[in-house]
Amino acid sequence: MSPAWHARDRLTDPAVRSASVSATKTSLTPPDDAVPPVRHPDAPAPGEPLGAHYAQCFGCGTEQPHGLHLDARAGEGVSVTAEFTVRPEHQGAPGLAHGGLLATAMDEILGSLNWLMHTISVTGRLETDFLQPVPVDSVLHLTARATARHGRKIYCTATGRVGGPDGPLAVRADALFVEVKVEHFVDHGRKDEIEAAMADPDTVRRARAFEVNP
């Protein structure tokens, strides 16, 4: 089949037509009856480090040798900040950060908003704009904030700026997180890691505390 035929087939195949594109657009737009996100009364004070939600997490885990080691801090309202230094092992093109890696950093900083709301939620949808290349050794200044809640859905947005909090905007992301119970991880996780996590009283205490909202 010629490339031209292939392209035409793709356009006429219902599975790849624009329906999914418009669904994408609306899924990150809060509905009219969404409510503002609420900072939990026991949320860490602005400037306070959040710590890792799981020591082996690729994004924030302190015991994960291959991870990004993001160390997020609470911000004002329902927001968080973190700095992330792009290392040589994060390259996609010579001397430049891999886009998927940057998306991971955005996913992690957005996930950190859980601490501010005392909610357990996971990424349902993550949309990332890469606005300029990010060189190795750059410090990316990340911020994320929750913008709305609707039932179990949490709408949030994040930015990554190079060199400083007011530096050039390099990455931007919008996301929909979906609130889950601790059982989400128990049901879906691998037995050995679940058992190890459950044996850590700190992890269990935090996870259970997050299930009780004001």
Ligand SMILES: CCCCCCCCCCCC(=O)SCCNC(=O)CCNC(=O)[C@H](O)C(C)(C)COP(=O)(O)OP(=O)(O)OC[C@H]1O[C@@H](n2cnc3c(N)ncnc32)[C@H](O)[C@@H]1OP(=O)(O)O
């Ligand atoms: C110990 C401390 C740990 C703390 C743990 C913190 C971890 C943070 C780590 C960083 C973040 C991650 O990488 S988390 C890992 C990556 N993400 C995941 O693995 C999630 C995999 N996906 C799933 O498990 C599932 O699809 C869920 C949980 C997202 C949704 O499933 P569900 O529970 O059955 O709920 P469901 O009814 O489908 O959806 C609920 C509502 O959300 C909407 N919704 C769901 N998915 C989407 C979507 N992709 N795009 C638009 N909308 C969506 C639905 O339309 C619905 O809206 P309406 O009908 O109510 O209007």
